[in-house]
Amino acid sequence: MPTFVYTSRCVGCGDCVDICPNDLMHFNPKNRKPYNIEPEGCWECLNCVKVCNRSAIEVRGYADFVPMGAAIDVLRDEKRNMVFWRIKYRNGKIKEFSFPIRTKPWGSIKRPKAADPAQLRSEFLSDEPDIIGIKDLKVPSAPREVSK
Amino acid sequence: MRSRTINCDILIIGGGMSGCGAAWEARRWLPSSKIIIVDKANIDRSGAVAMGLSAINTYLGLKNGENTVEEYVKYVKNDLMGVVREDLVYDIGRHVDGTVHMFEEWGLPIWHDKNQPERYVREGRWQVMINGESYKSIVAEAARSAADEVYNRVAITHILRDGDGKGCGAVGFNVRDGTFYVFIAKAVVVAAGGASQIYRPRSTGEGMGRTWYPPWASGSAYGLLIDAGAVMTMMEARFTVPRYKDGYGPVGAWQLLLKARQTNAENKDCFGLHKDEIKRDFNGMGGYADAIPTPTNLRVYAVLSEMKLGHGPIYMHTEEVLTEKNEEVGWEDFLDMTISQALVWAAQNIDPTKMPSEILPSEPYVMGSHATENGAWASGPEDISKDHNPRGENDRGKLYFWGYNRMSTIDGVFLCGDACGATAHKFSSGSFTEGRIAGKSAARYIQDTGGSKGSVDKSTIEDLHDLIYSPINRYEKFRDTVTGGDVYSSLLFWKQGIVRLQKIMDEYAAGWGSFYETNEGLLNTGYRLILYLADDFEKYSAAKSYHELLRIWELYHRILTAESVMQHMMFRKESRWPGYYLRSDYPKLDDQNWKVYVNSRYNKHEKRWEVWKVPVLEIVG
Ligand SMILES: Cc1cc2nc3c(=O)[nH]c(=O)nc-3n(C[C@H](O)[C@H](O)[C@H](O)COP(=O)(O)OP(=O)(O)OC[C@H]3O[C@@H](n4cnc5c(N)ncnc54)[C@H](O)[C@@H]3O)c2cc1C
Numbered sequence: 033m034p035t036f037v038y039t040s041r042c043v044g045c046g047d048c049v050d051i052c053p054n055d056l057m058h059f060n061p062k063n064r065k066p067y068n069i070e071p072e073g074c075w076e077c078l079n080c081v082k083v084c085n086r087s088a089i090e091v092r093g094y095a096d097f098v099p100m101g102a103a104i105d106v107l108r109d110e111k112r113n114m115v116f117w118r119i120k121y122r123n124g125k126i127k128e129f130s131f132p133i134r135t136k137p138w139g140s141i142k143r144p145k146a147a148d149p150a151q152l153r154s155e156f157l158s159d160e161p162d163i164i165g166i167k168d169l170k171v172p173s174a175p176r177e178v179s180k
Numbered sequence: 181m182r183s184r185t186i187n188c189d190i191l192i193i194g195g196g197m198s199g200c201g202a203a204w205e206a207r208r209w210l211p212s213s214k215i216i217i218v219d220k221a222n223i224d225r226s227g228a229v230a231m232g233l234s235a236i237n238t239y240l241g242l243k244n245g246e247n248t249v250e251e252y253v254k255y256v257k258n259d260l261m262g263v264v265r266e267d268l269v270y271d272i273g274r275h276v277d278g279t280v281h282m283f284e285e286w287g288l289p290i291w292h293d294k295n296q297p298e299r300y301v302r303e304g305r306w307q308v309m310i311n312g313e314s315y316k317s318i319v320a321e322a323a324r325s326a327a328d329e330v331y332n333r334v335a336i337t338h339i340l341r342d343g344d345g346k347g348c349g350a351v352g353f354n355v356r357d358g359t360f361y362v363f364i365a366k367a368v369v370v371a372a373g374g375a376s377q378i379y380r381p382r383s384t385g386e387g388m389g390r391t392w393y394p395p396w397a398s399g400s401a402y403g404l405l406i407d408a409g410a411v412m413t414m415m416e417a418r419f420t421v422p423r424y425k426d427g428y429g430p431v432g433a434w435q436l437l438l439k440a441r442q443t444n445a446e447n448k449d450c451f452g453l454h455k456d457e458i459k460r461d462f463n464g465m466g467g468y469a470d471a472i473p474t475p476t477n478l479r480v481y482a483v484l485s486e487m488k489l490g491h492g493p494i495y496m497h498t499e500e501v502l503t504e505k506n507e508e509v510g511w512e513d514f515l516d517m518t519i520s521q522a523l524v525w526a527a528q529n530i531d532p533t534k535m536p537s538e539i540l541p542s543e544p545y546v547m548g549s550h551a552t553e554n555g556a557w558a559s560g561p562e563d564i565s566k567d568h569n570p571r572g573e574n575d576r577g578k579l580y581f582w583g584y585n586r587m588s589t590i591d592g593v594f595l596c597g598d599a600c601g602a603t604a605h606k607f608s609s610g611s612f613t614e615g616r617i618a619g620k621s622a623a624r625y626i627q628d629t630g631g632s633k634g635s636v637d638k639s640t641i642e643d644l645h646d647l648i649y650s651p652i653n654r655y656e657k658f659r660d661t662v663t664g665g666d667v668y669s670s671l672l673f674w675k676q677g678i679v680r681l682q683k684i685m686d687e688y689a690a691g692w693g694s695f696y697e698t699n700e701g702l703l704n705t706g707y708r709l710i711l712y713l714a715d716d717f718e719k720y721s722a723a724k725s726y727h728e729l730l731r732i733w734e735l736y737h738r739i740l741t742a743e744s745v746m747q748h749m750m751f752r753k754e755s756r757w758p759g760y761y762l763r764s765d766y767p768k769l770d771d772q773n774w775k776v777y778v779n780s781r782y783n784k785h786e787k788r789w790e791v792w793k794v795p796v797l798e799i800v801g
Pocket residue numbers: 193194195196197198199218219220221223226227228229233234235236237238334335336337371372373374392393394396397398400401430517518549550596597598599606607608609611612
């Protein structure tokens with residue numbers, strides 16, 4: 033389901049251009065609005081759709097192996113930390129789902145603190161073993177070669 | 181051409197799951213050093229987790245005694261038919277839980293068991309359920325907080341080595357404005373992910389990008405490392421995943437959590453029908469066919485056998501397990517990680533509570549973090565691997581340990597995620613964990629040795645600059661010699677090149693079009709054709725824009741990856757993973773001669789491959 037952009041809704045903000053993992057959304061120099069320059073490279077990840085707050089981008093099933101007439105709408109809300117889905121079947125049936133996306137506010141991860149430098153040459157990663165929830169790091173119970 | 185040179189301590193190539201882990205951990209051990217991530221996309225949504233995931237596939241639950249690390253190693257070893265680096269797998273298993281706890285701390289919604297709140301809800305024995313729509317964005321936020329700078333939209337084409345042969349940086353270009361980038365570093369972490377689109381996808385035309393592993397998985401980790409001369413391992417074990425047909429929806433939750441049956445058209449279980457024959461030919465010394473769970477590739481083999489007998493299609497019986505009450509779980513599985521599958525259902529008016537869906541084995545992928553183990557050969561952890569070196573060897577390509585955990589055979593070049601070979605079943609959490617291991621190890625290497633001094637010849641950089649932009653210059657030179665279109669006698673565009681690559685690999689190196697079978701003759705013929713493609717790339721590759729320049733260098737990495745896959749497949753004279761591919765001239769598993777790693781090294785100046793065996797040492801009985 034490659035993406036396409038409705039000229040009337042797009043304001044040319046470029047957010048979709050910024051996010052596409054495959055570098056597919058490019059500005060059309062004629063109208064300064066983006067379009068999918070390579071539909072055959074689209075993974076249908078919908079990241080461009082989720083990021084467009086004008087709802088200007090839609091997807092349609094691959095015309096060459098998916099029947100037409102179905103649709104998926106998505107709204108991702110970083111304030112409520114939910115994603116809302118609306119699936120329209122070809123026969124008109126509608127399904128709606130919503131799921132949480134995060135339990136903490138965006139931007140809440142702080143630059144990590146230094147680990148204990150005395151452990152640099154040990155096998156411990158930072159905050160271990162506590163962060164694993166056990167008392168020490170595991171080593172193979174019988175560190176031996178059992179074949180050859 | 182505008183150009184920029186950036187000096188740093190640690191350069192991380194690829195800000196996917198493993199690259200983000202490397203940045204986070206390196207920062208913890210080097211609080212005031214300069215750590216840089218460079219990615220061809222935007223790390224907020226890049227790599228295999230760009231769309232999100234609905235499960236974390238590696239979590240042991242050590243704190244609740246749910247599993248032991250030894251059990252995890254045995255499971256991984258069995259799934260890969262006895263050949264994995266147990267030292268590396270063990271190392272992932274003992275650290276991975278800490279990573280998952282950290283993800284939850286950062287706000288990733290992980291499901292908790294209502295009856296035992298200290299436990300997560302299990303999808304299967306090793307997997308836990310999440311609401312992972314924003315998985316990658318959350319992990320990227322952590323990486324951005326740890327790194328000094330993130331260079332988005334800069335594609336790396338080549339790794340740099342200094343006068344002593346140490347890894348000392350990389351070069352690439354901005355895919356939007358074409359700026360040439362030179363990164364000079366004391367240590368380099370390669371985290372550029374696995375490869376799709378090397379084999380002809382089952383998807384066609386406009387939908388060609390709809391593959392299971394994302395179309396942007398360009399094999400760059402392998403291409404960069406092969407080009408730099410690193411030793412590769414297990415490149416023959418490229419794999420096939422059974423997925424919902426056309427949408428490529430994953431089957432894990434359906435098999436493990438919902439326990440849906442998978443049958444042939446006659447409603448019979450495929451594995452049951454072929455168990456005897458599988459046991460006869462593929463049990464080996466490890467009793468692999470009897471293992472629980474049955475190795476992934478053996479399950480695929482049973483499905484393929486039924487399809488060959490004309491008993492397809494294969495069905496996933498969603499209608500037997502999904503009701504209106506629990507159907508949300510099924511939909512969530514796709515909406516959080518493979519949205520197109522939901523669209524295929526809607527477009528074909530499939531109500532999963534009422535009718536089954538078709539399952540089909542995918543085209544092969546080359547990668548190292550899922551149910552397979554392609555990648556580069558790494559040094560193991562000191563406390564496990566140090567004593568496991570075959571005596572008398574001093575070639576790193578045959579050793580298990582040479583000082584720094586996850587260091588490749590090139591000093592100062594570290595590996596994680598899909599880039600690191602012979603370590604299957606890492607998945608998202610294990611890849612991030614391996615990134616942490618590599619990040620700490622790189623920090624230690626810099627502290628101990630000072631790392632590379634970054635002395636690269638000016639002429640080396642200039643040559644690379646000219647090489648990188650040559651496809652654009654070639655196009656400019658010839659563009660007006662024809663009246664229009666993309667057909668030139670002496671220009672090869674990326675699309676033409678990738679389709680050629682996919683056709684060769686599909687027809688000669690056991691793609692779906694040849695029912696995943698090959699033999700010596702096919703491989704030799706196919707290899708000749710790959711060499712012509714590699715030669716054509718050198719002589720004719722062309723790009724009309726920086727976007728196409730990205731595609732053409734992705735093609736370069738894919739061609740090198742494919743070459744190594746073929747070299748390894750030619751070398752291994754047995755069928756170890758019959759569902760992934762069968763060598764029809766050696767149609768059985770042969771533990772006596774082939775329970776070994778196949779390792780290789782490419783000399784790009786002489787265009788010569790060296791391939792050899794390394795014995796498998798087991799540390800967990
Ligand atoms: C559909 C699907 C479902 C999956 N399901 C699960 C699951 O349920 N649970 C689970 O735990 N795992 C799952 N996985 C596996 C998991 O996503 C991978 O194991 C993991 O992402 C591998 O991490 P990595 O860092 O090696 O690669 P990636 O995460 O793919 O990162 C690679 C990075 O390198 C960058 N890059 C590539 N080439 C270059 C270059 N030349 N220059 C600069 N940057 C470059 C990419 O842009 C990307 O950011 C799934 C994967 C897929 C595709």
